[in-house]
Amino acid sequence: MAYDSSAGGPSFAEGGYGALRLLAYLTVAVMLMVADHRGGYLTQVRTWLTALNEPLYRAAALPVVALRSLRDSVISRGVLVDERDRLNAEMLVARAQLARMDELQRENTRLRELMGSSRGLAMRVQLAHLADLDLDPFRHRIVLDQGSRQGVREGLAIIDAKGLVGQIVAVAPLRATGMLISDASHAVPVQVQRSGLRTIAYGTGEVDRLVVPNIPQSADVREGDLLLTSGMGGGFPAGLQVARIVRLLPDDTRLFVVAEAEPVAALDRSGEVLLVWVPEPELDVGPPHASQTTEDAPVDGAPSP
C-alpha cells in the first residue's frame, strides 16, 4: 500500500525523531514563552540565572577591550594633546552655559513653587558604560555595566549627551538591560517644545524613527519641532530632548495627523550613558486616595452632620 509507506512508515520513524516529540518540545517551549511573557513567573528565575552569564559576557567583550587598549597604547602624544585642548575648550563653553542654566533653574523652581507645581526638573544622574555586547541587532536592547549592586533599578531613564536613550527594563546584580526608545513596545510621554502640546511618542523597531500618532488636525505641530519628555506619569524626568519631527502625515482615517520623528540621541552606538533618578513627587498625582476623600472632603451623597 503506497499510503502506508508514506505515513507512519519506516522513513517517518527514522532515528526515532517523530513529529510527536517535536510537538511535545514545541508545547513546552510555548508554555515557557507564555509564562515568561505574561505572568512574569520566571522573572525571579531569570534574574538568578543571568548572573551566570557574567563570565560569558566578559569573554565576549575581550576582543573589543583588547583593541581599545591597543589603540590607547599606540596613539600618539600629539593626538592626545589635541584632544585634551579640544575637550578643555568644550568644557569651558559647557561651564558657561551651565552657570546660566543654574540661574534659570533657580528662577524656574521659584516660579514652579509659586504655582504649586510638582513637576520637577531636578534629577540625580550616574554614569554607566555600555557593555561591549550585542544581544540582537533587531531587538533594541542595550546592556550596561552597572546592576542592582550599584543601585540601578527598573524604570530608570537612560540619557546620553544629546537626549533620551531609553529606560532600564531588567536588572541583574552586575548588569542592567535597557530598552531603547526605538523599540516597538516602547512609549514615552512627550511635549512639543514650541507649542507645549502633550502627546506620546512610540518606538517603531527602526533605530532612526519614532512615531507620534493621534495628533488632532488642529494641533500646533510643525516639521522640525523638538519633542521633550513631558514628565507625565512620573517615569521620565521632564525636559529631556527626545526627538525632532521630520514628517507629518494624515493617518488612515484622515481625522488625525501622524508625525514621524528622529531620535535626538545616538541610539545605535554611544559608549557612555547616564542613568537618571527622578525624585519622588511631593504632591499627589492622579485620583485622590480613599482615606483623603473621607477626611478632607465628604463625597457627594455622604451623610453630613
Next chain:
Amino acid sequence: MSRSRARPGLFFVSLLIALLLGLLPLPAGLAVFKPYWVALVLIYWLLEAPDRVGLGMAFVIGLVADLVYGTLFGEQAMRLIIIAFLVLRFRARLRFFPLSQQALAVLGLLLNDRVVSIGIRAFGGEGLPPASIWLAPLVGMLLWPWLFLLLDRVSTGLRK
C-alpha cells in the same frame, strides 16, 4: 559509526564559541549581517553526530541561548527545535549533498527560522522588523562551507 566518535569536548567548545560570536559587537552598519552562529554549529553536529545531538539537546541549547541573549524564555529553544527536527528528518539526504547544495539547504533552514522568529515576536507584540532582517541568513549560507570544513578538519585532527 566512526564519525560520531568525535570528542564531546569539541562539541561544547564549538557551541560556546558560537554563543560568544553571537555576542560579539560589530560596527553599527554591519550588525544586521550577524549570522545565527548557534544554529550553524548545531546543524553541523546534527549532521555529524546525531546520536549525541537530538531534539532534547537542541532544546537545552536554545534555553541557554535565551538566557545569554535575553530573549523570551523558550524563543530560541523553539527555533532550534524546529531546525533540529528538519535537519534530522532530511539528514540522510543532506549528508551526501555537495557543500554548495548543503549551503542552499542551510539558507532554507535559516530563512524558515526567520519566519518562525518573526511569528514569535509578532505574538509577543513586537511588531514587524525591518527588511534587513533577511540579510543574516544569506551570510549564514556563505559561511556554511567554511564552517563545515573547519569543524570537520578540527574534529578529524583531534581524533588522530
